[in-house]
Amino acid sequence: MEVGRILNLRQSNQIVKYSEEGHSQKAKLLIKPLAKETLKILSQVQLESEEAVVQRALRMISLLVLLIQASKTAFKVELNDKVKLALTTLIGSKQVTQLQTYVLAKFICLSEQSGDLKQLICEKVSGAHGKYEMDLTKLIRENFVLSSYGPESLNHERFTAGIDEVIDFRNRGYVEAIPANTELLLASEDGKLLKIEHADNLLALKGFKPVEAEQRIQDVPLFNALSGNLSKNSRELRLETLRVQLGLFAELDYLTFDANHSRSDLDIETVRSHYSGPCPIMHKLYEYERSKLGFETEKSKDTVLRQVSVILSTGLVPEQYVLAVYHMMIGSLWLKFAPCHQPAMDVLQQVFRLNPDKFLAKHLDLLE
Numbered sequence: 001m002e003v004g005r006i007l008n009l010r011q012s013n014q015i016v017k018y019s020e021e022g023h024s025q026k027a028k029l030l031i032k033p034l035a036k037e038t039l040k041i042l043s044q045v046q047l048e049s050e051e052a053v054v055q056r057a058l059r060m061i062s063l064l065v066l067l068i069q070a071s072k073t074a075f076k077v078e079l080n081d082k083v084k085l086a087l088t089t090l091i092g093s094k095q096v097t098q099l100q101t102y103v104l105a106k107f108i109c110l111s112e113q114s115g116d117l118k119q120l121i122c123e124k125v126s127g128a129h130g131k132y133e134m135d136l137t138k139l140i141r142e143n144f145v146l147s148s149y150g151p152e153s154l155n156h157e158r159f160t161a162g163i164d165e166v167i168d169f170r171n172r173g174y175v176e177a178i179p180a181n182t183e184l185l186l187a188s189e190d191g192k193l194l195k196i197e198h199a200d201n202l203l204a205l206k207g208f209k210p211v212e213a214e215q216r217i218q219d220v221p222l223f224n225a226l227s228g229n230l231s232k233n234s235r236e237l238r239l240e241t242l243r244v245q246l247g248l249f250a251e252l253d254y255l256t257f258d259a260n261h262s263r264s265d266l267d268i269e270t271v272r273s274h275y276s277g278p279c280p281i282m283h284k285l286y287e288y289e290r291s292k293l294g295f296e297t298e299k300s301k302d303t304v305l306r307q308v309s310v311i312l313s314t315g316l317v318p319e320q321y322v323l324a325v326y327h328m329m330i331g332s333l334w335l336k337f338a339p340c341h342q343p344a345m346d347v348l349q350q351v352f353r354l355n356p357d358k359f360l361a362k363h364l365d366l367l368e
Contacts (some may be wrong), residue, residue, distance in 0.1 A: 013312035027071035031064070035077055038064045045086040051095055058090070058100050061107045068110070077110040085116065091120045098178040099127065105182045116184050125179035195245065199225035200232075205296050210247030223249055223320050230327035233334040235289065242286040245324070251278045254316040275314050281321050285328050298339045305343040312350045326351050326359055330366070 038060040045057050067073045079087070090096055090104060105121050108114040137160055140146060146154065168292035181203050199222065229241040229336060254275050257268065288304040291297050311317060317325075325347065332344040351359050 024071050027067045028073060028296075031067055031071055034060075034064050034067060035075070039077070039079075039083055042086045043082045044082075045089055047089050049089070054093060054095050055088065058096070058103070062100075062103050065103060065106045065110075067232055075110060076112065077107070077113045077182070079113055084113075087117055088120060091117065091124060098125075098182075102178055102182045102185070109185065122183055122186060122235060125182045162226060178274040183367070186212050194222070194248065196222045196225050199239060200229055200237075202234075202237055202240060205229075205237070205244050208244050208247065210243075215249075216248060218250055224323060226318070227324040227327050230285075230324060231330035233331075238289050238328070239286075242282065242289060246282055246286060251282075252318040252321065253277055254279045254314070255318060257316060275311075275316050276333050279311070279317055279321060281308060281311050281317055281325065284311070285324065288332075289328070293335060293337050293340070295339075302343050305347055309347050309350050312347065315354055322351060322355060322359075328361075 015036050038057075041060050045053060088110065089105065091101070097103070101121060101124065105118075108117045108121070137156065140156055140160055140163070181201070185203065185207065194204055194208055221246065226241050226245055230238050232238065254277065255276070284304055284307055288301055288308075291301055291304075293301075311321070312325065329344040329348045329351070332340055335341075348363075352363070
């Protein structure tokens with residue numbers, strides 16, 4: 001069954017103009033009858049069912065999940081004992097791939113009576129927390145250009161490690177294996193907090209729900225691990241990271257002003273009136289990243305970065321926030337919009353001026 005044909009977006013040889021609103025409305029109309037048909041087909045799956053029956057049920061589940069996403073509605077499915085038994089069979093079947101297990105997890109999350117099924121899936125995918133890594137050693141050693149024209153003293157191990165770093169630097173938040181993502185999906189449905197090992201996983205970030213102000217935490221290692229995402233080549237990853245940082249961590253105050261050791265020209269009265277209490281620099285970064293990219297927003301984005309630079313110039317910004325600003329400005333250089341580059345470089349210069357020992361060395365390592 002083709003989604004395009006079901007939603008009537010393609011009719012014979014005529015080109016039908018795509019409309020997101022129309023797409024969503026048609027999906028809403030189809031969800032209920034499709035859910036009924038899916039449960040009917042699913043109830044036919046038994047322990048000894050043929051592969052064609054299993055695959056048909058999995059396709060219907062995939063289509064239902066897809067339509068619910070397209071409709072942007074919170075649709076719930078009621079599972080009777082027969083359907084639960086069929087789902088248990090599917091979860092345990094060797095015919096079901098890792099990706100199909102992930103789709104099954106999405107389907108199960110549509111029901112409020114699925115605790116045992118969630119546990120079964122977690123048991124099936126447990127232990128698969130490692131990141132997807134490529135072994136490039138053989139490819140590098142057999143590369144014609146490197147073997148023919150590269151230096152004889154080429155350190156293959158170091159070269160491989162360097163390429164791995166570049167791949168990670170360009171990552172788009174999908175570095176975890178599918179089984180680990182399945183566990184993350186179920187964990188986020190249960191409202192569990194983010195773990196540091198999942199700090200660069202887009203699925204984990206999207207599944208996070210902001211906590212109340214009084215429940216927010218102070219976890220420097222986790223905050224800094226999340227800040228590393230801000231330098232990556234993915235606007236979606238940067239946005240979700242900033243959303244989590246603002247929704248999970250308690251807001252830090254400006255540092256205490258010391259006139260004897262200050263690197264700025266501030267006086268105590270200016271500090272008291274403008275630079276005391278909560279430091280708003282993370283909100284400024286979120287405002288900058290969230291605004292659209294284009295000539296109509298160029299001035300507003302530039303203004304936000306100027307405000308960031310002024311706040312940094314006080315020397316009163318907590319070190320965690322300075323690190324986040326540094327990574328954010330590196331991430332801004334990935335933007336394919338030249339007017340954003342110079343303001344970002346100006347902020348980086350401010351970071352280097354106030355924290356030369358830490359950030360100049362860090363930046364030189366990055367450039368290398």
